[in-house]
Amino acid sequence: LLQVRTADSPHPRFDLNNDASLVIDIPDALCERDKVKFTVHTKTTLSSFQKPEYSVQRQHEDFIWLHDTIVETEEYAGLIIPPAPPKPDFEGPREKMHKLGEGESSMTKEEYAKMKQELEKTVQVHEVFLQRLSSHPMFRKDRNFQIFLEYDQDLTVRRKNAKEMFGGFFKNMVKSADEVLISGVKEVDEFFEQEKNFLLDYSSKIKDATAKAEKMTRSHKNVADDYNHISGALNNTAADNNTAFKKHLEKCAEVFEKLRKVEDRMASDQELKLTELLRYYTRDIQAAKDLLYRRARALADYENSNKALDKARLKGKDVAQAEENQKQCLQKFDKLSESGKKELTSFKARRVVAFRKNLIEMTELEIKHAKVRRLKCYVYHYMFIRQCSGILI
Amino acid sequence: MSCMKRLCHETRSHDRLRRTLAVCLRLSRRLLLKMSEERDAAALSGSAQTEGEEDLFVSAMESPEAARLSAEDISPSSNGPKAEPMLLDDDPDDLFAEATEEVSLDSPERQPILSDGPSPVITPVTPVMISSRADVFDRSPDQDEDEEENRDTFDIQISVSDPEKVGDGMNAYMVYKVLTKTSLSIFSRDEVCVKRRFSDFLGLHSKLASKYMHMGYIVPPAPEKSIVGMTKVKVGKEDLSSVEFVEKRRSALERYLLRTVKHPALLKDPDVLQFLESSELPRAVSTQALSGAGILRMVNKAADAVNKMTIKMNESDAWFEEKQQQFENLDVQLRKLHASVESLVCHRKELSVNTASFAKSAAMLGNSEDHTALSRALSQLAEVEEKIDQLHQDQACADFYLISELLGDYVRLITAVKGVFDQRMKTWAKCQDAQVMLQRKREAEAKLQHANKPDKLQQAKDEIREWEGKVQQGERDFEQISKNIRREVGRFEKDRVKDFRVVIIKYLESLVHTQQQMIKYWEAFLPEAKAIA
Numbered sequence: 001l002l003q004v005r006t007a008d009s010p011h012p013r014f015d016l017n018n019d020a021s022l023v024i025d026i027p028d029a030l031c032e033r034d035k036v037k038f039t040v041h042t043k044t045t046l047s048s049f050q051k052p053e054y055s056v057q058r059q060h061e062d063f064i065w066l067h068d069t070i071v072e073t074e075e076y077a078g079l080i081i082p083p084a085p086p087k088p089d090f091e092g093p094r095e096k097m098h099k100l101g102e103g104e105s106s107m108t109k110e111e112y113a114k115m116k117q118e119l120e121k122t123v124q125v126h127e128v129f130l131q132r133l134s135s136h137p138m139f140r141k142d143r144n145f146q147i148f149l150e151y152d153q154d155l156t157v158r159r160k161n162a163k164e165m166f167g168g169f170f171k172n173m174v175k176s177a178d179e180v181l182i183s184g185v186k187e188v189d190e191f192f193e194q195e196k197n198f199l200l201d202y203s204s205k206i207k208d209a210t211a212k213a214e215k216m217t218r219s220h221k222n223v224a225d226d227y228n229h230i231s232g233a234l235n236n237t238a239a240d241n242n243t244a245f246k247k248h249l250e251k252c253a254e255v256f257e258k259l260r261k262v263e264d265r266m267a268s269d270q271e272l273k274l275t276e277l278l279r280y281y282t283r284d285i286q287a288a289k290d291l292l293y294r295r296a297r298a299l300a301d302y303e304n305s306n307k308a309l310d311k312a313r314l315k316g317k318d319v320a321q322a323e324e325n326q327k328q329c330l331q332k333f334d335k336l337s338e339s340g341k342k343e344l345t346s347f348k349a350r351r352v353v354a355f356r357k358n359l360i361e362m363t364e365l366e367i368k369h370a371k372v373r374r375l376k377c378y379v380y381h382y383m384f385i386r387q388c389s390g391i392l393i
Numbered sequence: 394m395s396c397m398k399r400l401c402h403e404t405r406s407h408d409r410l411r412r413t414l415a416v417c418l419r420l421s422r423r424l425l426l427k428m429s430e431e432r433d434a435a436a437l438s439g440s441a442q443t444e445g446e447e448d449l450f451v452s453a454m455e456s457p458e459a460a461r462l463s464a465e466d467i468s469p470s471s472n473g474p475k476a477e478p479m480l481l482d483d484d485p486d487d488l489f490a491e492a493t494e495e496v497s498l499d500s501p502e503r504q505p506i507l508s509d510g511p512s513p514v515i516t517p518v519t520p521v522m523i524s525s526r527a528d529v530f531d532r533s534p535d536q537d538e539d540e541e542e543n544r545d546t547f548d549i550q551i552s553v554s555d556p557e558k559v560g561d562g563m564n565a566y567m568v569y570k571v572l573t574k575t576s577l578s579i580f581s582r583d584e585v586c587v588k589r590r591f592s593d594f595l596g597l598h599s600k601l602a603s604k605y606m607h608m609g610y611i612v613p614p615a616p617e618k619s620i621v622g623m624t625k626v627k628v629g630k631e632d633l634s635s636v637e638f639v640e641k642r643r644s645a646l647e648r649y650l651l652r653t654v655k656h657p658a659l660l661k662d663p664d665v666l667q668f669l670e671s672s673e674l675p676r677a678v679s680t681q682a683l684s685g686a687g688i689l690r691m692v693n694k695a696a697d698a699v700n701k702m703t704i705k706m707n708e709s710d711a712w713f714e715e716k717q718q719q720f721e722n723l724d725v726q727l728r729k730l731h732a733s734v735e736s737l738v739c740h741r742k743e744l745s746v747n748t749a750s751f752a753k754s755a756a757m758l759g760n761s762e763d764h765t766a767l768s769r770a771l772s773q774l775a776e777v778e779e780k781i782d783q784l785h786q787d788q789a790c791a792d793f794y795l796i797s798e799l800l801g802d803y804v805r806l807i808t809a810v811k812g813v814f815d816q817r818m819k820t821w822a823k824c825q826d827a828q829v830m831l832q833r834k835r836e837a838e839a840k841l842q843h844a845n846k847p848d849k850l851q852q853a854k855d856e857i858r859e860w861e862g863k864v865q866q867g868e869r870d871f872e873q874i875s876k877n878i879r880r881e882v883g884r885f886e887k888d889r890v891k892d893f894r895v896v897i898i899k900y901l902e903s904l905v906h907t908q909q910q911m912i913k914y915w916e917a918f919l920p921e922a923k924a925i926a
Contacts, residue, residue, distance in 0.1 A: 194763075198761070198763050201761045202758075202761045202762065205754070205757050205758045205760075205761045206758055208754050208757070208758075209751070209754040209755055209757075209758045211754075212747065212750050212751040212753075212754040212755075213751055213754075215747040215750070215751070216744065216747040216748055216750075216751045218747075219740060219743045219744035219747045219748075220744060222740040222743070222744075223737065223740045223741055223744055225740075226733060226734075226736050226737035226740055227737070229733040229736070230730065230733045230734060230737065233726065233729050233730040233733050234730065236726055236729070237723065237726040237727065237730060240719060240722045240723065240726065241719070241723070243886060243890075244890050245886065245889060245890050245893070248890055248893055248894060248897075249893070251897075252893070252897050255897065255901070259904075348763075348764060351764075351767075352764050352766075352767050352925060355767055355770070355771075355925065356767070356770075356922065356923075356925040356926075359770060359774065359922040359925070360919070360922045360923055363915050363918055363919045363922050364919070366911065366915045367912055367915045367916060367919070370908045370911040370912045370915065371908070371912060373904070373908050374904075374905055374908035374909060374912070377901045377904045377905045377908065378901075378905055380897075380901055381898060381901040381902060381905065384894060384897055384898045384901070385898060387894070388894055388898070
């Protein structure tokens with residue numbers, strides 16, 4: 001059992017709790033064997049809710065269910081659907097947890113810390129998902145969203161029913177056709193033309209940046225691990241000596257242990273601020289692209305309906321039906337265009353705010369860590385020099 | 394602080410010592426400033442990152458405690474004869490003479506440390522404490538015997554530099570400039586500069602080993618050969634790895650020479666003097682792996698290994714038994730430590746590569762971003778990361794040259810130490826064999842007593858005398874080598890503390906420098922990030 005109180009940890013919130021009428025957060029998460037249980041806490045003044053405050057337990061699959069039902073809802077076709085949070089990745093630690101349960105082995109301090117970090121990350125990303133929904137004028141009214149927040153029982157049964165209803169319809173569509181369709185569309189509207197070009201290019205760049213940031217973070221963690229091994233090896237070497245050398249080695253081991261802690265902290269902060277930011281926006285860009293895709297489909301449908309109408313007029317058969325169809329297609333397309341424009345504009349604003357906030361926080365943390373590390377090195381350096389000259393405090 | 398200055402003037406000569414003290418003064422000033430800065434910053438920030446700060450101050454409080462404790466332990470009377478005392482005249486010389494030439498007060502690495510910020514008001518805590526230990530500066534009566542020897546002998550500086558390629562193709566070789574600066578009388582000039590190639594160094598080592606190892610002297614091992622490395626250089630590849638290889642070798646050769654002259658007996662050796670001074674040196678052909686001498690060496694090594702297995706020595710001296718065990722353990726542990734450090738070097742290089750790669754990617758992302766301010770910030774971020782990549786590279790170098798190479802040297806040194814213990818075993822075995830022979834001769838003589846062969850009897854008596862002499866010689870040799878080893882091990886144990894201390898000090902300096910630069914870069918970036926609107 002591993003519990004993390006997120007209030008204690010400095011993970012970033014994307015600042016979406018601006019509106020006090022519906023405030024959601026995940027104050028803690030429990031990691032039990034294979035599953036992570038999130039405590040979803042809601043405070044609301046909206047009349048559509050039965051109570052002003054709720055606290056429910058949800059699993060990752062519940063979030064996915066909520067995301068899927070929203071995606072499948074036709075009404076939301078013109079909106080950027082907040083990306084689903086990725087599955088908590090506890091591969092290695094999970095095995096450990098499993099063994100723990102069977103009383104086999106115990107977790108080292110490092111493994112525990114790593115688990116805690118993973119938990120922090122996953123809480124952040126699940127929380128942001130909910131907050132995106134609550135801060136959006138349309139999503140916050142969604143019936144299933146309300147059920148998610150209110151229903152005090154397990155959602156498992158509901159989830160199964162939902163699967164039967166929708167059958168994962170949208171997901172079965174061939175996603176790779178996206179790019180081709182979007183780029184193939186003859187765009188009359190300049191706004192969408194620009195957005196399309198921007199999103200296609202940005203999407204590949206941010207994917208690349210995310211991958212590179214991940215590699216960089218992993219290297220940082222490797223360096224921290226090495227410091228750990230060096231510290232251990234120094235202590236082992238010291239154990240067998242009983243001279244001044246021993247004390248010296250022990251001091252060195254201490255130095256490396258301190259270095260490790262700072263390096264580890266730097267690596268995980270960089271991950272939370274930079275890598276997670278990039279990961280999140282890679283997913284968000286995809287959601288924006290999905291919107292363009294839906295609009296492009298609507299345009300394609302509209303063009304097809306035009307052709308069908310012409311054919312019907314030629315044949316003189318089913319004209320009224322064809323006209324109706326064409327009108328509906330046009331309506332749908334216009335609706336998607338109008339709402340799409342709004343969504344994409346606010347998306348840019350949101351992105352800029354998030355980048356700004358995270359870059360500032362990351363920089364401030366880097367400076368802070370570097371200062372701490374400098375000071376620690378300084379102290380030890382000072383000590384060693386004084387030891388050498390025989391001047392001791 | 395003023396008593397420190399007075400002490401500086403009052404202590405014996407030594408520019409070096411004065412410099413050390415001056416450095417300590419400035420460092421303590423800086424340190425106190427930093428500590429108060431950080432304390433304030435921690436109080437103001439109030440974020441959840443308090444664990445780091447608390448940790449720091451707890452440890453800063455503990456560490457002086459620990460330092461005081463270790464000082465108390467380390468009095469001249471405790472533990473072994475030469476291991477503990479950190480007396481001033483010896484230490485600063487060793488530290489600063491050989492290994493820390495670069496760390497002068499004016500060196501660029503120091504500048505950021507010393508010139509950061511204005512000079513603060515000093516809280517007069519430290520001087521009081523220092524003056525109470527003023528007795529440490531005085532020369533206490535019970536010194537080590539070899540203090541007397543060592544005091545004047547370590548005024549020698551050696552540098553190996555300017556590698557030059559001579560010749561072409563597979564016959565090419567690198568030549569290094571060996572510069573010796575010294576005031577010692579055994580040298581004919583104050584400053585000598587000669588050109589040597591790698592096989593010359595190997596030749597020197599080979600001569601020294603054959604002269605001194607059997608007496609129990611720990612002869613510093615020469616740097617390792619590398620066929621792959623040299624081939625690349627010969628073939629003329631000017632790429633990064635061959636440049637690195639040459640630098641690695643140059644540094645190793647320098648350390649080798651410094652370690653060799655640090656040994657009081659080796660310093661006076663004529664071969665060493667010739668190596669350092671004479672402009673022409675006969676080519677050491679026997680160092681080649683497949684030469685006659687090379688093959689002989691391999692055969693001898695194999696024979697030694699066999700002997701080691703078969704000789705069962707009656708160790709009457711617990712000291713030797715204990716030490717041998719210690720060195721066995723140390724060997725294993727140092728190898729592990731070395732492996733960990735090599736891993737660090739490797740990962741830091743990876744970090745550097747990945748940072749550079751990320752920097753490029755961030756720049757591309759910045760170009761793609763259509764929001765102007767964010768685009769500019771991302772480009773700036775890319776630039777910062779590029780600079781940081783360079784820092785990582787430099788740090789990796791420091792990791793490597795300071796720590797990894799030193800550990801490698803020590804792993805080889807320990808092999809030499811173990812070799813010396815083996816020599817003692819061989820000496821003992823020889824002594825034993827002589828005794829056995831003597832016994833046999835006596836038995837033979839006894840038999841001849843009754844055989845009435847006066848010539849043979851005389852011969853037997855002569856042989857007995859001969860072997861008695863050999864036994865005596867053997868016993869003397871054994872005693873001598875045991876004595877030498879004790880002294881050598883004592884010296885080794887003292888030196889290793891110094892060596893490791895110097896290394897950790899330099900390493901910490903490199904880290905401080907790196908952090909300093911990082912702070913600079915990120916502080917420059919912060920307004921850019923804030924400017925995103």
